[in-house]
Amino acid sequence: MEKLGVGMDPGRDHEFAEFVDGRFTALQRFGYLLTGEWHQAEDLVQTALTKVWFHRKSLRSSNALESYTRTVMVNTSTQWWRRKWKGETPTEILPETATTSEYGTVDDRDLLLRALATLPRRTRATLVLRYFEDLPEAEIAQIMGCSVGTVKSHVSRGLAKLREHHLVTALSAPAQKEG
Amino acid sequence: MTDDLKRQFEQLVADPPPPSEVPSESVFRRVRTVRRRRTAGVATLAAAAVVAVTVAAGNLTDINSAPPVSNTPSAPVTVVTAAPTTTPSYTPSTTTTPPKSPTGTTTSTNATGAVHTPNRNTPPPSSEHTPVAPALGLHLTLKPSVKGRVLTLKVTANGTVRVPVGDVTSDGFFSVLGSERYSFGDGPESGSDAGAVNCQAARSTLTGQQTKTLIDWNGQAGPTPPSNHTYAKAGTYTVSYTVRYCGTNGWVPVTKSSTVTVK
Numbered sequence: 001m002e003k004l005g006v007g008m009d010p011g012r013d014h015e016f017a018e019f020v021d022g023r024f025t026a027l028q029r030f031g032y033l034l035t036g037e038w039h040q041a042e043d044l045v046q047t048a049l050t051k052v053w054f055h056r057k058s059l060r061s062s063n064a065l066e067s068y069t070r071t072v073m074v075n076t077s078t079q080w081w082r083r084k085w086k087g088e089t090p091t092e093i094l095p096e097t098a099t100t101s102e103y104g105t106v107d108d109r110d111l112l113l114r115a116l117a118t119l120p121r122r123t124r125a126t127l128v129l130r131y132f133e134d135l136p137e138a139e140i141a142q143i144m145g146c147s148v149g150t151v152k153s154h155v156s157r158g159l160a161k162l163r164e165h166h167l168v169t170a171l172s173a174p175a176q177k178e179g
Numbered sequence: 180m181t182d183d184l185k186r187q188f189e190q191l192v193a194d195p196p197p198p199s200e201v202p203s204e205s206v207f208r209r210v211r212t213v214r215r216r217r218t219a220g221v222a223t224l225a226a227a228a229v230v231a232v233t234v235a236a237g238n239l240t241d242i243n244s245a246p247p248v249s250n251t252p253s254a255p256v257t258v259v260t261a262a263p264t265t266t267p268s269y270t271p272s273t274t275t276t277p278p279k280s281p282t283g284t285t286t287s288t289n290a291t292g293a294v295h296t297p298n299r300n301t302p303p304p305s306s307e308h309t310p311v312a313p314a315l316g317l318h319l320t321l322k323p324s325v326k327g328r329v330l331t332l333k334v335t336a337n338g339t340v341r342v343p344v345g346d347v348t349s350d351g352f353f354s355v356l357g358s359e360r361y362s363f364g365d366g367p368e369s370g371s372d373a374g375a376v377n378c379q380a381a382r383s384t385l386t387g388q389q390t391k392t393l394i395d396w397n398g399q400a401g402p403t404p405p406s407n408h409t410y411a412k413a414g415t416y417t418v419s420y421t422v423r424y425c426g427t428n429g430w431v432p433v434t435k436s437s438t439v440t441v442k
Contacts, residue, residue, distance in 0.1 A: 016203075020206050021202050025195060028198070029195055032191070032192050032195065038195060038196050042198060046202070046205050046209055049202075053207075053210050054213075127184075131185045131188060132188040159184075162184070
């Protein structure tokens with residue numbers, strides 16, 4: 001792993017490499033929920049980690065490193081979305097036309113991805129951080145760079161948007177989420 | 180709902196594809212690429228800065244870092260017309276009247292803030308001036324010498340005169356002068372005429388100097404006239420010598436006098 005280091009501090013490079021290898025899958029999942037595409041998620045994670053590497057010295061702990069990485073991922077995905085970069089999407093399988101699937105789980109996944117795609121980027125990221133990463137609103141606000149009230153607003157509008165879709169309407173009425 | 184949403188999220192990311200390569204390797208490769216691009220960008224900026232400074236320095240060749248004045252004949256020449264505040268630096272080497280500023284214009288450095296540079300389209304004043312003919316004129320010097328009552332008077336003539344046309348001898352500068360009259364202060368005047376010469380037709384000029392001792396003809400022409408004058412008694416006498424030279428507008432008389440004391 002030492003040979004991977006590119007900085008002047010081999011110890012920090014080694015620590016950063018361990019963080020990347022250890023948390024890459026989790027970050028990739030988070031990226032997938034942000035982008036809806038695995039390869040794009042991998043690209044997003046690598047891009048974010050590259051940006052983080054140049055600022056790693058200002059981060060004091062591994063928790064801060066991961067939190068800052070998620071922040072960079074959210075901002076980068078928002079930048080990509082603002083740039084309307086949708087011309088080429090890496091995929092291993094050619095997309096097929098929508099058909100009725102016998103597997104409800106697959107349909108649910110597809111519906112959820114479509115529903116997420118209709119949300120604004122920051123609202124989508126807020127929902128993922130809140131209901132997938134189980135982060136408190138204060139930490140979400142820190143990652144998103146906004147206030148807690150803004151986080152609550154994003155969550156509320158995101159859930160309302162999801163309820164408009166068929167899959168989400170099948171869900172129960174919105175419950176009060178503590179925390 | 181939130182539990183269902185969380186479950187659906189987890190189902191959605193339940194089977195992520197394996198990373199295409201070791202994640203840290205791919206990240207560090209990107210880091211190296213970014214660093215190379217940044218280094219190249221810095222090097223490019225540095226090279227551009229060096230080129231800019233070089234070009235700027237090459238364009239500042241004057242002592243005061245003023246841009247040079249290109250010697251382009253077709254280029255317009257900026258001349259700021261202002262009230263003449265300086266004396267033209269050009270001074271002729273002759274003693275004639277100094278030329279005045281012909282146009283009353285001068286190049287003002289204060290007006291433009293630029294360093295004064297001569298108009299390079301105009302050749303600088305040449306040190307070789309056109310020969311100027313010396314002014315016509317004649318200067319006389321009397322040098323009396325008294326021994327007892329005998330006076331020897333020498334006269335020196337120098338200057339530039341026109342050469343009259345006619346019977347001009349070639350025995351010195353006095354030969355181109357006209358008639359002369361001189362007096363020793365007592366006795367009759369002595370002298371000679373110019374002979375058959377014409378001053379009006381004169382074209383050429385002659386610059387010269389000659390000294391001769393005046394002859395005392397004593398009112399009579401003799402074969403061996405004395406080259407001195409003997410006074411009859413002691414006293415103070417005024418000697419005078421008048422000669423004419425051919426000037427621009429004809430004969431010009433020149434008189435020189437001196438006082439001698441005979442004891």
